[in-house]
Amino acid sequence: MFTLRAEQLDPEVAADPTQYLADFEHLFESLGEERFVAFVHVGEARGRRQLHIYRDELALRGDDKSRALFDAVVADEAHHEAYTGAILATLSTKPRAAIARARRWELWRAWLRAGRLVSAAVFTWTMRLLYLCLFPLALYEKRRAR
Amino acid sequence: MSAVLGVSAGYHDAAAALVIDGCIVAAMQEERFSRVKNDPSLPLSAIAACLRAGGIAAGALDAVVFYENPYAKLERVMLSALRSFPRSFWQFPRAMASQLAGKVWVKDALADRLDVDRAKVTHQEHHRSHAASAFYTGPFARAAVLTVDAVGEEASTAIWKGDGKSLERVDQIAFPHSLGLLYAAITAYLGFEVNEGEYKVMGLAAFGVPALEDELAKIVTLHDDGTFALALPYFASHTDTELGFGKKVEALLGPRRSPGAPWDLASDRDRRYANVAATLQAVTERAMLGLAARARRLTGEDALCLAGGVALNAVCNAKIPGPLFVHPAAGDAGGALGAAILGAIDRGDPRPAALATAALGEAIDAGEALQLARALGLNALRTNDPIAAAAEQIARGDVIAFAQGRFEWGPRALGQRSILARPAPAEIKERINRVIKRREPFRPFAPAVLSQDAPRYFGSFAEHLAPFMTTTAPVKDPDALAAVTHIDGSARLQTVAESSVFGDLIARVGRATGTPIVLNTSLNGKGEPIVAGAADALSFFMAHPVDALFVEDVLITRGKPE
Numbered sequence: 001m002f003t004l005r006a007e008q009l010d011p012e013v014a015a016d017p018t019q020y021l022a023d024f025e026h027l028f029e030s031l032g033e034e035r036f037v038a039f040v041h042v043g044e045a046r047g048r049r050q051l052h053i054y055r056d057e058l059a060l061r062g063d064d065k066s067r068a069l070f071d072a073v074v075a076d077e078a079h080h081e082a083y084t085g086a087i088l089a090t091l092s093t094k095p096r097a098a099i100a101r102a103r104r105w106e107l108w109r110a111w112l113r114a115g116r117l118v119s120a121a122v123f124t125w126t127m128r129l130l131y132l133c134l135f136p137l138a139l140y141e142k143r144r145a146r
Numbered sequence: 147m148s149a150v151l152g153v154s155a156g157y158h159d160a161a162a163a164l165v166i167d168g169c170i171v172a173a174m175q176e177e178r179f180s181r182v183k184n185d186p187s188l189p190l191s192a193i194a195a196c197l198r199a200g201g202i203a204a205g206a207l208d209a210v211v212f213y214e215n216p217y218a219k220l221e222r223v224m225l226s227a228l229r230s231f232p233r234s235f236w237q238f239p240r241a242m243a244s245q246l247a248g249k250v251w252v253k254d255a256l257a258d259r260l261d262v263d264r265a266k267v268t269h270q271e272h273h274r275s276h277a278a279s280a281f282y283t284g285p286f287a288r289a290a291v292l293t294v295d296a297v298g299e300e301a302s303t304a305i306w307k308g309d310g311k312s313l314e315r316v317d318q319i320a321f322p323h324s325l326g327l328l329y330a331a332i333t334a335y336l337g338f339e340v341n342e343g344e345y346k347v348m349g350l351a352a353f354g355v356p357a358l359e360d361e362l363a364k365i366v367t368l369h370d371d372g373t374f375a376l377a378l379p380y381f382a383s384h385t386d387t388e389l390g391f392g393k394k395v396e397a398l399l400g401p402r403r404s405p406g407a408p409w410d411l412a413s414d415r416d417r418r419y420a421n422v423a424a425t426l427q428a429v430t431e432r433a434m435l436g437l438a439a440r441a442r443r444l445t446g447e448d449a450l451c452l453a454g455g456v457a458l459n460a461v462c463n464a465k466i467p468g469p470l471f472v473h474p475a476a477g478d479a480g481g482a483l484g485a486a487i488l489g490a491i492d493r494g495d496p497r498p499a500a501l502a503t504a505a506l507g508e509a510i511d512a513g514e515a516l517q518l519a520r521a522l523g524l525n526a527l528r529t530n531d532p533i534a535a536a537a538e539q540i541a542r543g544d545v546i547a548f549a550q551g552r553f554e555w556g557p558r559a560l561g562q563r564s565i566l567a568r569p570a571p572a573e574i575k576e577r578i579n580r581v582i583k584r585r586e587p588f589r590p591f592a593p594a595v596l597s598q599d600a601p602r603y604f605g606s607f608a609e610h611l612a613p614f615m616t617t618t619a620p621v622k623d624p625d626a627l628a629a630v631t632h633i634d635g636s637a638r639l640q641t642v643a644e645s646s647v648f649g650d651l652i653a654r655v656g657r658a659t660g661t662p663i664v665l666n667t668s669l670n671g672k673g674e675p676i677v678a679g680a681a682d683a684l685s686f687f688m689a690h691p692v693d694a695l696f697v698e699d700v701l702i703t704r705g706k707p708e
Contacts, residue, residue, distance in 0.1 A: 120243075127239035131227070138231035145229045 034091045038102035041084035048077035148208035148493040151196065152486025153189060153256060154275070154478050156216075156249045158341045160189040161479035163506075164196040165486040168495035170283070172199035173475070173483045173506040173555040178678035184341055185675075188255055189482075195508045204260040211489035213481030214272035216252050218299035220245045222321065270485045272298025273454070274306075274313065276476075279484030280453035281308035282491070283501040284471035285610055290445040292437055295454035295477070296326030303437065303454075307445040311497050313488075316444045323376050325433055325456050328366055331381055331391035332426045336419055337403035340390065341455075345557075348461055349589050351427035352634040353411050354420030361398050362429050372440025374433050409586055431462045438466045453480055458557065460638045463611060464618040474504045474614035475556035483555075503646075504614055505562050507553030508678060512698035515549075515680035519695075522684065525705040532699045533647065537654035540566055540664060544693035545578060547669050549683045550647055551698075553676065558615040559668035560640060561594060561648030563677045565692060567665040568655070569593050572628035574665060582690050584672045590638065593630035594666040596652050597641040603627065603663060604639055612641040630665050640666060 028036045055070035085095075092098045152163040155176075163173035172195065177183055179191035197204060223241050227234040234241075248255070257264040270278075276293040291306035291313070298304075302324030305317040321327075329347070330340045338346050365380045382392040396402055403419050410416050438450055449469040457463065457476035473480050487498060512528075519526035529535050539546050545567040554560050565582065567574045579587055592615055595603060600612065600619075603626075607619035618638045624631040631637055642649045656662025669677045671690055677683045680697055687695040687702060695702040 123243060124239040127242050128235065131231075131235060131238045134228060135231070138228040141225055141228040142231065 034088070034098055035102065035105075037084055037088045037091055038095075038098040039105070041081065041088055042099060042102045042106065044077055044081040044084055048074060048081055051077055148490055148495055149200065149202055149206060150486045150489035150493070150495075151193065151204075151207050151210045152213060152275075152482040152484065152489065153193065153210060154213040154480075154482040154485070155188050156186055156252060157478060158184045158186050159477050159479040160186050160192070161475070161482040162189045162192040162196045163483035163486045164200045165483075165490045165495070165498065166200055166202070168490055168498055170483065170487075170498050170501070170506065172196040172508075174508065174553075175475075175479045175555075175675075177675035178507065178553060181675055181682070183673060183675050188252070188259065190259060193260065199508065204262055207260075207262060207266065208493060209489045210256055210260065210262060210267045211485040212253055212256065212267065212269040213275040213478070213485040215269050215299050216245075216250045218271075220250050222297075222300050226322065268489065270488050272481065273301050273304040273318070274315070275481035275484035275488065276453040276473075277304065277306040277308070277313055277451075277484065278488045279475070279480040280451035280457075280471065280473040281306070281313060282487045282497045283473055283483070284451045285500040286449040286451065286469065286471065288447055289449040289451050289469075289471075290441040290447040291451045291453070292441040292457075293454040294325050294434070294437065294452070294456040296324055296330055297321040302326060305437075305441040305444055307447065308451065311491050317440070319373060322378060322381065323374065325374065325430060326454070327381065327390060328376060329426065329430060329456065329459075331395065332422065335391050335395055335399065335402045336423060337405040337407065339405075344455070345458065346586060346589065347423045348427060348459055349586075349632070350420050350423040351461070352424070352590075352632050352636075353588055354417065354422070354424030356425040356428035357421045358399065358425040359428070362425050364398060365395070366429060366433070368429070368433055368436055372436035372438075372443075374436070409588065411588060427459075427461060430456070430459060431465050434459075434462050435465060438468075442468070452476065453484070458616070460611075460616050460618050461636070463616055464607065464636075466608075469610070470608045471610045472614070472616040473556075474501070474554075474558065474560075474616060476616070477557070479556065501614075504555045504558070504560050505552040506555040507562070509552045510549050510678075510683065510697055511680050512700045515683060515695075515697035515702065516700045518680060518684045519700070519702045522688065524684075524687075524702050526700055526702045528699050529701050530699075532696055532701060533651050534654060535701055536566070536694075536696050537651055537658060539694055540568055540651075540655050541658035543568060543574075545574065545582065547677075547683065547687055547690075547692045547695040548651075549669060549677060549680075549695070549697045553678050556614070557668075558592075558640075559666060559676055560613075560615060561642065561646075561651075561666065563669040563683075564594075565665075565667045565669050566594075566651075567629070568659065569627045569630045569661065569663045569665050570625075575629040578629075578665070578667060582692060583667065583670075588633075590632040591630050591665050591667045592638045592640055593627060593663045594640040594642050594648065594652060595663045596644050596649060596656065598644070599656070599662045600639065600641050603661075604637065607639065609641075612639055613643075615640040626661070627663065630663070 051074045055074055058067040088095045147167045149166045154161050160176040164171045174192040174195050176189035176192045177185040227238050253267045257267045273293045277291045281291045288309045291308050293304045300320050301318040302321050303319040307314050307316050333343045333347050334340050365377050367375045380392050380394045452472045453476045455477045457472050463472055516526050548564050548566050551562050553563050605620035608617050611617035618636045621627050621631045621637050624635050644653050652662050652664055655664055677686055683697055
């Protein structure tokens with residue numbers, strides 16, 4: 001259903017599944033089962049909330065076709081949220097603590113991600129500056145390559 | 147006598163290879179373990195598996211040899227960016243990040259992760275590693291060696307003279323003039339993934355005619371002396387790392403094809419793309435014939451060894467006359483083995499014996515497969531004669547997944563991790579292409595045939611290439627082998643010795659059906675690396691509708707457990 005709608009909106013993106021494949025981080029192995037399920041549960045809950053916002057926005061715009069799609073997706077997300085919650089309750093003696101820990105871990109990841117973005121921006125502009133400074137060398141190299 | 151580990155990584159298809167006392171002990175690609183197709187990351191899992199196969203610890207290695215010179219590569223990246231100043235302004239930070247964030251430190255990373263003395267970690271030159279992989283594993287004592295790929299440190303193409311243990315460079319063509327980059331650029335133009343879709347272009351070419359020779363002549367010039375030159379304004383390798391072709395290519399050949407769009411070769415649009423592929427293939431073949439003749443002329447040798455990504459073009463290899471050997475992992479992965487052999491020879495070890503098998507990977511664990519299958523509620527049992535059972539299933543028209551022994555080195559499944567079926571009727575090809583492997587309908591399948599029976603079914607072919615499926619041959623009776631005959635009447639055949647397990651299976655299929663040939667395609671799903679271990683095999687079986695899975699002597703089917 002998602003792919004069908006994606007195809008209507010942008011066939012080029014829809015045709016390439018690598019654009020929506022997930023979990024290249026092998027989190028199940030690195031976090032362990034309990035922490036992984038807590039992480040998925042937190043993600044599903046956030047996803048449901050965000051998709052709900054989109055659904056309401058689409059309803060306001062009168063785009064019934066896309067809203068209907070999001071109705072189905074929100075229901076699906078609610079189902080995911082519920083069953084990951086249920087699994088967590090059976091796996092963990094303290095499910096609420098596990099959820100709080102997953103949230104803290106996500107915050108830490110967001111902090112690292114922001115750090116990476118800032119350092120990437122600094123690196124990019126430093127390299128661009130360096131590139132411009134290399135102008136005389138570029139002229140020499142162009143002449144030498146001829 | 148020494149133990150040398152060779153490593154390739156950083157660009158695509160990372161791999162490790164272990165040579166002990168001049169013998170090739172193991173060679174494996176990282177993708178088989180990480181399950182990421184063409185995984186370029188430091189091949190720590192492949193290294194660990196190689197060391198397990200050799201029964202030694204990393205500390206006992208005499209040398210770790212990286213397959214290329216990371217510092218020369220950084221220099222080339224910087225200089226080519228400067229040569230295209232100021233057009234490379236936007237690409238420069240990304241190119242430098244890719245080098246400075248990891249590639250240039252690869253030898254330190256290897257020393258650190260393997261906990262070996264940094265002085266033990268050395269490097270070889272990219273094309274020299276390729277040349278070594280082809281010459282030292284080939285059957286010739288003396289040979290011309292031709293290495294052709296996208297780009298190494300600076301060279302894109304090199305000619306070498308191999309004699310015993312010596313390997314001397316005779317000639318080279320420098321980046322950006324590169325057949326590999328030409329093929330990659332048109333691969334991207336046709337909507338396929340670079341470093342992965344090149345063999346799809348090769349398959350597609352048979353559906354077209356080389357009707358765009360005049361247009362391609364504007365992009366690449368082939369000289370009478372065997373060299374070639376690209377018309378650089380058509381390429382964007384300095385300014386666009388994603389595509390590699392410039393806007394002028396679209397102006398010349400028409401709009402590029404959308405990636406992933408379904409194929410309809412009856413339509414004018416897709417026939418035109420097939421013609422582009424056919425023309426590219428024809429030009430590549432002419433270029434390779436010119437280079438092969440040049441290599442023989444410059445070295446005075448008749449025997450020729452090939453390596454580098456372009457040497458994986460089996461259709462092209464089939465057109466090269468004379469004694470020929472192509473390394474089975476001719477792409478960058480093969481550089482790991484070449485580097486290891488060079489490291490061993492530098493320490494006085496003998497050159498290895500000619501490669502008799504590509505089964506240099508990790509063995510599959512039948513016990514693990516049995517346990518997993520039962521845990522998954524599948525019908526799994528040990529059989530006394532699994533080869534007879536597999537042959538019986540193939541003979542009655544089933545499609546089976548077959549995993550036995552150590553997995554293959556290189557991109558071809560050669561009977562260790564294969565999907566097998568009868569070579570006819572054509573519907574079998576349709577079933578495997580559309581239902582099991584879910585791939586483009588024009589993609590052909592390979593026949594595996596007993597060596598002694600091959601001349602009965604196929605026209606002439608290079609005897610040293612066929613065991614590794616690196617050549618093609620005309621099919622004598624395409625109707626009898628409809629599922630393995632490509633549209634142009636050829637097949638990428640594999641010859642198999644009857645003394646091997648796979649040969650025994652083919653012989654039994656032959657006795658049951660009258661045709662000692664099986665359809666052989668790689669045991670993997672769409673976009674996945676070929677299966678390595680038992681868990682991968684079970685994972686494939688659960689997701690793909692093959693009729694049975696054989697893991698050594700364990701037969702797994704979908705029925706209820708008995």
